Every structure is written in structure tokens, then in C-alpha cells.
Amino acid sequence: MASQVREGNTIGNFKPSRVKRKKEKNRDKRKDRPGNCERHLAAIRRMPCAIPGCNVVGCDAHHLRQTGERGAAIKSPDKYSIPLCSLVHHIDQATGVHSVGTKRELSWLKERGIDGLELAAALWNASPDDVAMFKIVMANKAGSKVA
DSSP states (O other): OGGGOOOOOOOSOOSOOHHHHHHHHHSOGGGGSTTOOHHHHHHHHTSBOSSTTOOOBSOEEEEOSOSSSOBTTBOOOGGGEEEEOHIIIIIOTTTSGGGSOSTTHHHHHHHTTOOHHHHHHHHHHHTTOHHHHHHHHHHHHHTSOOO
């Protein structure tokens, strides 16, 4: 009688189907990391530049690099982003923030009167309230303590 019981076919390809593989490949893995939020990035991009003396509104979201939550080919989560104008962020290759490297980034910001980690934390806590975030950036530019 045991010879009449058939087992399922165990030989074959054990990969997921092509549809499942394509869904997995196209999935946005950024959303899975804690501290990432598209609404927060959109709010950061509406803020004025955090550099004192710069009056540009509508900035890039600069992700701080010296946070301890990044690795090879992985940038820091969105909660460590601050608003910087395009000139300071990307265009100025000689003296911009990307020219100083990861280890000197926070000291570069400190020379310009910005405590990057404190500002990023305050903005993350106030997000996505544009008015509160604007007040935080303006208080930072004035040199007063970030609320």
C-alpha cells in the first residue's frame, strides 16, 4: 500500500516565480529603513538654506554623513537631513560641503555656525509642520539655540 502513495515532485527550480522576483527587485527598500520619510524630505526642500547669510529658499536635503547609521553605498536616513542651497550642497566643488569629506563635515558646518546633528534632530521632531521647521532654521541662522 505504501507504494501507492505518491510524493510531490522534488526535482526542479526552487527560485521564486519571475513575477515575484520582479516585484522584489522594484520594491523601494528605502522605505523599510527606520528614519526615512518622503514627507520630511519634501518639507526640508521647502525650507531656507541653513547657512547664515544665505537667503535661498527651496533647498536640497543634505544627508549628514557622520551619523553612525550609514555604511558602504548607504546614505544616512532622512532624519539626519538639513536644508542646504544647491551652491553649498553640490555646485561649489572647491569649498562646498561635499568637498570636505565625511570626517570633516560636522566641523565644516560648525565653522559656519551650524550644529548639524542638533539641527537635523530638531527638524525631524517638528516635521512635517512647515511653520515650526521654518522657525527652527531661522533660529539656527540667527545663532540662537535650536528649539
